[in-house]
Amino acid sequence: MPYTLKPADAYDVDVETTEYLKDHVDTGDRWTLNFGPQHPATHTTLRLVLELDGERVARCTPHIGYLHSGFEKLGEHMDYNQYVTVVSRMNYLSPISNDICWHHAVEHLFGIDITTRCKVIRTIMAEVGRIQDHLLNVGAVALDLGAFTGFLYAFNVREKIYDLYDYISGQRYHPDWSRVGGAMKPLPDDGMFRKLVRNLIDKEVPRAIKDLEDLVLRNKIFIDRTAGIGEMTKEEAIAWSLSGPVARASGVERDVRKDEPSLCYAENWDNEGAEAVKFSVPVHSDGDVHARFQVRIEEMRQAIKIIDQLLGDDLWEKLKDVPMDTYADGKFVKPKKEDVYGSIEGLIQHFELIMSNRGWDAPIAEGYGKQETANGELGYYIVADGGPRPWRTKCRPPSFINYQTVAKMLEGHMLADTVAIIGSLNVVAAELDR
Amino acid sequence: MDAILDSIFPLSPQFFVGALTAVVMVHLILGTIPLLIYFERKISAYIQDRMGPNRVGFDLGLPVLQKLFRGFGFWGLGQSLADGLKFILKEDYMPKGADRALFTLAPALAVVPAFIGWAIIPWGGEFLLPTIEFFGREWVSGGYASVMVADINVGFIYLLAIASLGIYGITLGGWASNNKYSFLGGLRASAGMISYEIPMGMTILATLLLVGSFAPSVIVEDQVRNGWFILAQPIAAVVFFACILAEANRAPFDNAEAEQELVGGYHTEYSAMRFALFFLAEYAHMMTSSAFFTLLFLGGYHVPFIELTSPEATGFLAVFVKINVFFIKVVGLVCFMMVIRWTVPRIRYDQVLKLCWSSLIPLSLVLVVATSIMLKLGATEWWQMALMNLVLLIALVPTATLLFNSKTVNKKLPMAGSRFSPLREQDVSTAPVSRTALDDDNPFNKAARPV
Numbered sequence: 001m002p003y004t005l006k007p008a009d010a011y012d013v014d015v016e017t018t019e020y021l022k023d024h025v026d027t028g029d030r031w032t033l034n035f036g037p038q039h040p041a042t043h044t045t046l047r048l049v050l051e052l053d054g055e056r057v058a059r060c061t062p063h064i065g066y067l068h069s070g071f072e073k074l075g076e077h078m079d080y081n082q083y084v085t086v087v088s089r090m091n092y093l094s095p096i097s098n099d100i101c102w103h104h105a106v107e108h109l110f111g112i113d114i115t116t117r118c119k120v121i122r123t124i125m126a127e128v129g130r131i132q133d134h135l136l137n138v139g140a141v142a143l144d145l146g147a148f149t150g151f152l153y154a155f156n157v158r159e160k161i162y163d164l165y166d167y168i169s170g171q172r173y174h175p176d177w178s179r180v181g182g183a184m185k186p187l188p189d190d191g192m193f194r195k196l197v198r199n200l201i202d203k204e205v206p207r208a209i210k211d212l213e214d215l216v217l218r219n220k221i222f223i224d225r226t227a228g229i230g231e232m233t234k235e236e237a238i239a240w241s242l243s244g245p246v247a248r249a250s251g252v253e254r255d256v257r258k259d260e261p262s263l264c265y266a267e268n269w270d271n272e273g274a275e276a277v278k279f280s281v282p283v284h285s286d287g288d289v290h291a292r293f294q295v296r297i298e299e300m301r302q303a304i305k306i307i308d309q310l311l312g313d314d315l316w317e318k319l320k321d322v323p324m325d326t327y328a329d330g331k332f333v334k335p336k337k338e339d340v341y342g343s344i345e346g347l348i349q350h351f352e353l354i355m356s357n358r359g360w361d362a363p364i365a366e367g368y369g370k371q372e373t374a375n376g377e378l379g380y381y382i383v384a385d386g387g388p389r390p391w392r393t394k395c396r397p398p399s400f401i402n403y404q405t406v407a408k409m410l411e412g413h414m415l416a417d418t419v420a421i422i423g424s425l426n427v428v429a430a431e432l433d434r
Numbered sequence: 435m436d437a438i439l440d441s442i443f444p445l446s447p448q449f450f451v452g453a454l455t456a457v458v459m460v461h462l463i464l465g466t467i468p469l470l471i472y473f474e475r476k477i478s479a480y481i482q483d484r485m486g487p488n489r490v491g492f493d494l495g496l497p498v499l500q501k502l503f504r505g506f507g508f509w510g511l512g513q514s515l516a517d518g519l520k521f522i523l524k525e526d527y528m529p530k531g532a533d534r535a536l537f538t539l540a541p542a543l544a545v546v547p548a549f550i551g552w553a554i555i556p557w558g559g560e561f562l563l564p565t566i567e568f569f570g571r572e573w574v575s576g577g578y579a580s581v582m583v584a585d586i587n588v589g590f591i592y593l594l595a596i597a598s599l600g601i602y603g604i605t606l607g608g609w610a611s612n613n614k615y616s617f618l619g620g621l622r623a624s625a626g627m628i629s630y631e632i633p634m635g636m637t638i639l640a641t642l643l644l645v646g647s648f649a650p651s652v653i654v655e656d657q658v659r660n661g662w663f664i665l666a667q668p669i670a671a672v673v674f675f676a677c678i679l680a681e682a683n684r685a686p687f688d689n690a691e692a693e694q695e696l697v698g699g700y701h702t703e704y705s706a707m708r709f710a711l712f713f714l715a716e717y718a719h720m721m722t723s724s725a726f727f728t729l730l731f732l733g734g735y736h737v738p739f740i741e742l743t744s745p746e747a748t749g750f751l752a753v754f755v756k757i758n759v760f761f762i763k764v765v766g767l768v769c770f771m772m773v774i775r776w777t778v779p780r781i782r783y784d785q786v787l788k789l790c791w792s793s794l795i796p797l798s799l800v801l802v803v804a805t806s807i808m809l810k811l812g813a814t815e816w817w818q819m820a821l822m823n824l825v826l827l828i829a830l831v832p833t834a835t836l837l838f839n840s841k842t843v844n845k846k847l848p849m850a851g852s853r854f855s856p857l858r859e860q861d862v863s864t865a866p867v868s869r870t871a872l873d874d875d876n877p878f879n880k881a882a883r884p885v
Contacts, residue, residue: 018664028528030851031614033614033615033618034614039697040693040694040697041694041695051851053782053849054620055783056849057808057849058850058851058852059849059851059852059853074587142779143694144694145694145779146685146686146688146693146694146778146780147778147779147780148478148690148776149478149480149481149773149776149777152481152482152484153483154514154572184679203616208495215777216779219778220781221686221780223781223784224781224782224785224844225779225780225785227844228844228845229844263605291585312523344556389479405574406855407853407854408853411846411849411852411853411854411855412846412847412848412849412854412855413844413846414783414805415618415695416689416692416695416783417697417782417844418695420696432652
């Protein structure tokens, strides 16, 4: 997109005195309601200035930036492994998806091909992250509409997912688990890991999904509150560059896992002719809050299906001797432990990578890596200058892109629909403001 | 002195029993409300796969009492006491610009109507009071008396009057807080509650047509003879229950305090004991409403096939059993309200009103007419009335579906000033305003556009 840069003093804008509601129509009976940033339904710190006609929203002005934390700038001061700790704080509903996506982008930039074992476990964990995110979101939509019980049904299962994170990484909430070319550490025990995941997808998650569906999905009140609210047509969804369940609920057949696959979603992912995992991408035509709810529920089912394919005995028998980390010649992957303790080169290389003031042999290049996370297309654009840290990291946060439509969806609906719309977009302010 | 005492005593049996009932029942109810709050926590916990309060006892964290209560968990029964103490110790905050007088008055106005409704509840039917005599004077003369505070003929008219008063506290509290969310909550409450008075009155009318009296004691006796009215008027019972949920501001009609939309609604700005009074009023209101439901549809103190609960039994034991029966029914209904609250989502404000005006009011009107016709025909047996209800339901459901299409409920209305749903004559452009982006001479644009 062509643009001209204006000199700094051209923006003669004083934030405090600027009139936001420029097209304000004074009909005499409108009043302004400040919705957030401290409000139970704005999930973190979203702020909407609503111009109300009775209870109907005539105009909505979203204000962002209340949770701006300089996450992107922090990326310029941390090396490629350290930054994962910040990335997972962006979308804290499914931190592991962010971890995997960040290192997917880094590996894409460095040209590292990760091992099959790592691919399998990352795929499983990415899908677990998707389930984790969707569980919270479908629960939160129910919560925003007053069904607190649905929220807790979904949240109970998240505890089990935390246990899984705890098992693989030692942290419950922010696993910060992936590393360049591999993971923080190998699995403690394959059998136990599979057992935990198996329990999750066979018992816990299907039960929660069924409970939630029974509770709200066919409830007349729930349908009345969600059907026809916040509609986006297919054309609009594409025009506003929506992604993820919000776009798919409007009928856009777009899923990064199918369109530009990586990990186990790609054909021949183990270089021995393995087939891509089989799953279907749920698409709904209504484009309203109810459609998004249904798409998310169905995506959880598909995630279970994907994980189920990756837990087979044959596959794990093959993976038995495959290491988690890639041991490349390059200077950005940690050497094997035997080499660290047994050879001086290995020790030096380990030292170089662990000490943050030491050098990484990163290329002088830039690249964009993306993956389909629960909210939509999450991507990282990295500019590397050859030093130990990226020169610039730019995140493409699905929350930010999806949140721009909130005014469009809301104007003309009731005040009570605000919460349904915000909830259905699954906006995470930490990711939105970064 | 004797002359003065002679002019007062002996008291009439009804006065004595009424005063005694008032004192006992007010304390009983005030003591039950913390228990109900505990029930609410426990019921919600069971519904939501949680434990609920199970630790808090009565030791208040004091070492002396801890020694005394060692080994007793009390199943978390001390939780409500701890909550109450917390309310007392919290800062009593009043926002800037609030109307001081009304802000203070509103919680009281919410509590009082919830309690004075109890006056006409016939807790234990008739009681044969023995003459009370000591110190050589007859203090209370013996005789029959109703175990209720005031045995008045206009019982249910009184109920309707009291129910309307309850909204004053909420509306004034919302207005006096000087907060837009509170104000919206107050507005919602007044519109909702006033609307729901109408079907409530209609269903009471439809039921009382069978009795021919407004007196609570007569209503119960009639149900003892002819069967509970929930059998004779099931539609009225359901509509009345929905109305009392709306009147008590309970989910799924709790739009006035919709937490996710209005933060706390009318009590957003309230804290400490002022908030506790609103909280108390909500539960008292639930109990009052449930008591009226019990009285009107569940046969009051009566249990079939138990002689002790029939109106003829007037002994002390009978009255004791009757009060217990009544209370169990009331608490059961309140628990049912709690189960509803933790199961269904909240109905939106406009849908609440739509439900009332386009479904409940016509339904209850038709019900009143149908009941009158049945009475004219002389068919007043409970099974005949139940049959009439069934026929009415079968006839009305398809008609209502045809008449009130709910597809239009969530329609997006174009509003003046909205950028995304402009009015017909409005011209709103969302095209880019930057010259550079629109410039045809710009090589980037030329390259991007298909020729």
